[in-house]
Amino acid sequence: MAVLEVKNIRKSFDGEEVLKGIDFSMEKGEVLAIIGSSGSGKTTLLRCLNFLVSPDQGQLFVNDECIFDAKDVHKLNEKEIREKRLHFGLVFQSFNLFPQYNVLRNVTLAEELQIKDAHKAKKISKEEMKEALAKVTAHGSGLLSQVGLLEKKSAYPCELSGGQQQRVAIARALALNPDILCFDEPTSALDPALTGEVLRVIRGLKSSERTMIVVTHEMEFARRVADKVMFMADGVIEEMGEPEQIFTSPKSEKLKAFLRNAAEGL
Amino acid sequence: MSFIDVTMQLLDGFKVTMLIFFVVLLGALPLGLVITFGSMSKIKPLRWLTRTFVWIIRGTPLMLQIILVFYGPGLIFGAKALPRMTAVLVAFIINYAAYFSEIYRGGIESIPAGQYEAGQVLGMTKRQIFFKVVLFQVIKRIMPAMGNEVITLVKDTSLARVISVVELVKAAQDIVGLRGIIWPIFYIGAFYLLVSGALTLLFNWLEKKMDYYKG
Ligand SMILES: Nc1ncnc2c1ncn2[C@@H]1O[C@H](COP(=O)(O)OP(=O)(O)O)[C@@H](O)[C@H]1O
Numbered sequence: 001m002a003v004l005e006v007k008n009i010r011k012s013f014d015g016e017e018v019l020k021g022i023d024f025s026m027e028k029g030e031v032l033a034i035i036g037s038s039g040s041g042k043t044t045l046l047r048c049l050n051f052l053v054s055p056d057q058g059q060l061f062v063n064d065e066c067i068f069d070a071k072d073v074h075k076l077n078e079k080e081i082r083e084k085r086l087h088f089g090l091v092f093q094s095f096n097l098f099p100q101y102n103v104l105r106n107v108t109l110a111e112e113l114q115i116k117d118a119h120k121a122k123k124i125s126k127e128e129m130k131e132a133l134a135k136v137t138a139h140g141s142g143l144l145s146q147v148g149l150l151e152k153k154s155a156y157p158c159e160l161s162g163g164q165q166q167r168v169a170i171a172r173a174l175a176l177n178p179d180i181l182c183f184d185e186p187t188s189a190l191d192p193a194l195t196g197e198v199l200r201v202i203r204g205l206k207s208s209e210r211t212m213i214v215v216t217h218e219m220e221f222a223r224r225v226a227d228k229v230m231f232m233a234d235g236v237i238e239e240m241g242e243p244e245q246i247f248t249s250p251k252s253e254k255l256k257a258f259l260r261n262a263a264e265g266l
Numbered sequence: 267m268s269f270i271d272v273t274m275q276l277l278d279g280f281k282v283t284m285l286i287f288f289v290v291l292l293g294a295l296p297l298g299l300v301i302t303f304g305s306m307s308k309i310k311p312l313r314w315l316t317r318t319f320v321w322i323i324r325g326t327p328l329m330l331q332i333i334l335v336f337y338g339p340g341l342i343f344g345a346k347a348l349p350r351m352t353a354v355l356v357a358f359i360i361n362y363a364a365y366f367s368e369i370y371r372g373g374i375e376s377i378p379a380g381q382y383e384a385g386q387v388l389g390m391t392k393r394q395i396f397f398k399v400v401l402f403q404v405i406k407r408i409m410p411a412m413g414n415e416v417i418t419l420v421k422d423t424s425l426a427r428v429i430s431v432v433e434l435v436k437a438a439q440d441i442v443g444l445r446g447i448i449w450p451i452f453y454i455g456a457f458y459l460l461v462s463g464a465l466t467l468l469f470n471w472l473e474k475k476m477d478y479y480k481g
């Protein structure tokens with residue numbers, strides 16, 4: 001059973017088609033790396049999955065449940081979107097941590113708000129809420145030690161290096177336990193010296209339970225960590241396959257040119 | 267006239283000045299937020315209307331607005347005039363709310379879209395994003411501008427005299443004219459300095475409090 005199925009996703013901005021029919025599926029526990037030159041639509045695709053952008057056409061299925069269908073007459077309301085987007089997590093290129101909260105609270109805030117909401121909606125009693133809230137801190141601390149930053153839990157984002165901030169952002173995205181965790185060029189805003197620690201953390205997350213999509217320019221990472229690599233060009237999936245196949249025997253001319261440029265560090 | 271006599275005579279003016287100051291703050295701070303929501307609304311006519319209103323309020327003298335609120339209803343609609351003090355408060359609150367609303371809007375618009383998006387992908391509601399993520403950052407950013415505006419308000423209260431509300435300056439001027447002594451003017455001058463000095467300290471302290479993070 002596919003954990004994610006993306007069917008014929010199309011999106012235009014101002015008459016310009018940015019995604020021209022994207023189709024693919026993922027199995028649980030798979031890591032998909034998306035590569036491609038800038039402007040090819042990688043970010044837009046991740047934003048569609050996270051409901052930050054609404055596709056003009058196409059469908060999304062998670063665990064065989066249709067969570068989005070552009071043909072639906074019934075437009076999703078804010079509450080439905082919120083529930084559905086929680087199937088996904090997103091780690092941004094620019095971290096987007098909440099600067100006024102310390103590291104631990106950055107990680108726990110969303111979960112805490114969810115629990116309080118559940119209580120307000122009378123889904124859980126006051127005692128259950130208190131119990132759940134008490135566990136949130138431990139959960140957050142656990143996630144922070146997973147990304148190696150437990151000792152920084154009381155620091156503020158501005159006191160951390162870029163690599164540390166991105167690791168906090170990863171812990172924050174994990175807190176709500178998404179089915180599919182997306183990364184949009186997680187190391188592109190970092191000094192080269194700091195990319196390693198972030199990529200190591202991402203690799204460490206790989207497990208049979210966790211499905212991940214990583215948009216990246218780090219070819220070595222894509223090759224060594226990903227189960228599948230997707231090469232996007234001009235809004236289409238130009239080529240997709242196992243890393244070995246993509247990197248050692250690329251078929252499309254565009255991919256060959258892209259890999260040549262990447263090798264030359266362009 | 268002795269210091270005590272002058273002080274006793276100024277007391278009512280002092281009360282009026284402080285009353286205007288606090289009531290206007292209390293009314294204009296929240297009303298400003300309402301105006302901000304109007305001027306940032308997705309509904310075009312509402313946004314346009316609100317921004318025009320703010321432009322008019324900020325583009326004309328407060329003194330003129332006080333006169334209009336006091337005499338306008340009677341002369342235009344034949345309605346009963348508002349009590350003088352009420353007219354002053356209404357005009358001030360609207361005027362300061364318009365200024366505050368622009369400061370709020372500038373602050374809100376300065377928050378990067380990534381902050382909203384980070385909240386969204388974590389399943390937060392619009393309310394939660396505004397109150398838990400954005401609001402504090404906005405408050406921190408607008409604090410210096412708000413400090414200026416609040417200190418200006420202390421001094422602007424003297425405009426109330428234009429419809430014969432006896433605030434501190436008017437009260438002092440009456441003594442000067444009647445008794446032929448100038449020092450009450452220095453006396454109230456010192457008072458204004460003291461209040462704006464205290465407010466400056468207060469805002470500096472608040473800014474420091476919020477300076478525990480950068481950005
Ligand atoms: N919100 C938007 N409005 C208009 N154009 C957009 C918007 N988002 C992306 N685009 C355009 O879509 C194209 C693909 O962008 P993007 O998905 O960011 O590509 P990538 O992440 O692969 O660099 C670009 O030409 C970009 O200018």
Ligand SMILES: [Mg+2]
Nearest residue numbers: 042043044185
């Ligand atoms: Mg991008």
